[in-house]
Amino acid sequence: MPTDAPPEAITGPGTDTGTGPGGRRAALIINPTKSPADDVRDAVERFSAEEGWEAPLVLETTEEDPGQGQVREALDAAVDLVIVGGGDGTVRCVAEELVGTDTLMALVPLGTGNLLARNLDIAVDDPTSAVEAAFRGTERSIDVVHLTMDRAQDAQVFLVMAGLGYDAAIMSDTREDLKDRVGWLAYVDAGIRNLPGEPAHASISIDGAAPFECRLRSVMGGNCGKIMGGLEIFPGAKIDDGLMDLMTIAPKGRLGWLAVLGKLFVRGRGKDPSLQYHQCLTAEVTLREPLEVQMDGDALGAATHLLFEVKPRSLRLRMPLGYKDPAVVSDPLP
Known part of the structure; x- marks a missing residue:
C-alpha cells in the first residue's frame, strides 16, 4: 500500500469512489x-x-x-x-x-x-x-505521525499531537467525573494541579542531526495546531505539509509559566527559550528518567525514548x- 500519497484531487458531493457493481457502502x-x-x-x-x-x-x-x-x-x-x-x-x-x-x-x-x-x-x-x-x-x-515508544517493534499513530512530560501528566491526571460535568475545563483543573514539578534532562535529535541537550518540563509533537478554545499552540502547523512541529517547554522559576503563556499568545514569536519550536520529518527524544506520554489525549504510560516519524498525506x-x-x-x- 502507498504511504506517501500525492495530493488528492478535491472531490465533492456524489463523487464516485470506484466501488464494485453492488454500489457504494x-x-x-x-x-x-x-x-x-x-x-x-x-x-x-x-x-x-x-x-x-x-x-x-x-x-x-x-x-x-x-x-x-x-x-x-x-x-x-x-x-x-x-x-x-x-x-x-x-x-x-x-x-x-x-x-x-x-x-x-x-x-x-x-x-x-x-x-x-x-x-x-x-x-x-x-x-x-x-x-x-x-x-x-x-x-x-x-499527514499522519508514527510514534515509537522505548524502541518498541511497532509504532502507533497520532493525528493531532503527542508528547511527554507536563502535557501527558495533565491527560493522565484529569478527573473523569469532572469531564462529565464541565467537559474540557477538567483539563484546566489538571493543568493547574500539575504546574509544580522538576525539569527533566533530555537529548533531542532533529532529522537525524547531532542531538542537543536541554532541561524541560514537556516536549510535544504537533501535526496540527489548535486545541480547545481556538488556542493555536503550534503556530503555522499544517496537517498536510509533510512536516511535524516539535515544541519544547522549559519554564524557569515560579514565574516561568507566564513566559510560556506569553509566547503562546504571540504565536511563538520572540527569543524566550522557555518555549521553542522546530519543524521536521523525524525527531528522537531520549530522557534520563521516564516521563508520562500522551497521544491525542490518551495516556500511554511512562517512557524514556520517543521516535516521531511523519508519513506525508497518507x-x-x-x-x-x-x-x-x-x-x-x-x-x-x-
Missing part, C-alpha cells in the same frame, strides 16, 4: 458508550439511503477492541467510507488501520476534546451535520465543504 465504527450514538446510527442510515448507497455496516467498539479490529472487518467488506463516531482515542485507533489504504475516513465527534474535528471545522455539537459532511463533503489527504479524509483555515491546511480552498 459506508461503515460506521462507533463507540456505543458515547451519546447520542443511536442518533448517529440513524443519520448514517438516512444519508446512505438518500445518496443511493447500500445499507451501512455498523460496528461497535469495545473496551477490548477500541477500533482496530472493526476497521479490518470494514476493509474486508470493501467499504468505500469509514465513519468514526467517538472521541479522539477512537479516531486515532481507526486511523491507525486506515493509513496507507485507499479507503476514506470521516469523523462524527462524540468525545470531550475532539481536537482533530475542531481543527478541520467538523461540527462538534451537531452530529447530523458531521454525518452529512461525511457523505457530501470534500476530500483531502493528510490518510484520505472527508471533511465539510467550504473555506478551510490556512493555519490548518496548505490550500485553504475549497
Whole structure:
C-alpha cells in the first residue's frame, strides 16, 4: 500500500469512489458508550439511503477492541467510507488501520476534546451535520505521525499531537467525573494541579542531526495546531505539509509559566527559550528518567525514548465543504 500519497484531487458531493457493481457502502465504527450514538446510527442510515448507497455496516467498539479490529472487518467488506463516531482515542485507533489504504475516513465527534474535528471545522455539537459532511463533503489527504515508544517493534499513530512530560501528566491526571460535568475545563483543573514539578534532562535529535541537550518540563509533537478554545499552540502547523512541529517547554522559576503563556499568545514569536519550536520529518527524544506520554489525549504510560516519524498525506479524509483555515491546511480552498 502507498504511504506517501500525492495530493488528492478535491472531490465533492456524489463523487464516485470506484466501488464494485453492488454500489457504494459506508461503515460506521462507533463507540456505543458515547451519546447520542443511536442518533448517529440513524443519520448514517438516512444519508446512505438518500445518496443511493447500500445499507451501512455498523460496528461497535469495545473496551477490548477500541477500533482496530472493526476497521479490518470494514476493509474486508470493501467499504468505500469509514465513519468514526467517538472521541479522539477512537479516531486515532481507526486511523491507525486506515493509513496507507485507499479507503476514506470521516469523523462524527462524540468525545470531550475532539481536537482533530475542531481543527478541520467538523461540527462538534451537531452530529447530523458531521454525518452529512461525511457523505457530501470534500476530500483531502493528510499527514499522519508514527510514534515509537522505548524502541518498541511497532509504532502507533497520532493525528493531532503527542508528547511527554507536563502535557501527558495533565491527560493522565484529569478527573473523569469532572469531564462529565464541565467537559474540557477538567483539563484546566489538571493543568493547574500539575504546574509544580522538576525539569527533566533530555537529548533531542532533529532529522537525524547531532542531538542537543536541554532541561524541560514537556516536549510535544504537533501535526496540527489548535486545541480547545481556538488556542493555536503550534503556530503555522499544517496537517498536510509533510512536516511535524516539535515544541519544547522549559519554564524557569515560579514565574516561568507566564513566559510560556506569553509566547503562546504571540504565536511563538520572540527569543524566550522557555518555549521553542522546530519543524521536521523525524525527531528522537531520549530522557534520563521516564516521563508520562500522551497521544491525542490518551495516556500511554511512562517512557524514556520517543521516535516521531511523519508519513506525508497518507490518510484520505472527508471533511465539510467550504473555506478551510490556512493555519490548518496548505490550500485553504475549497
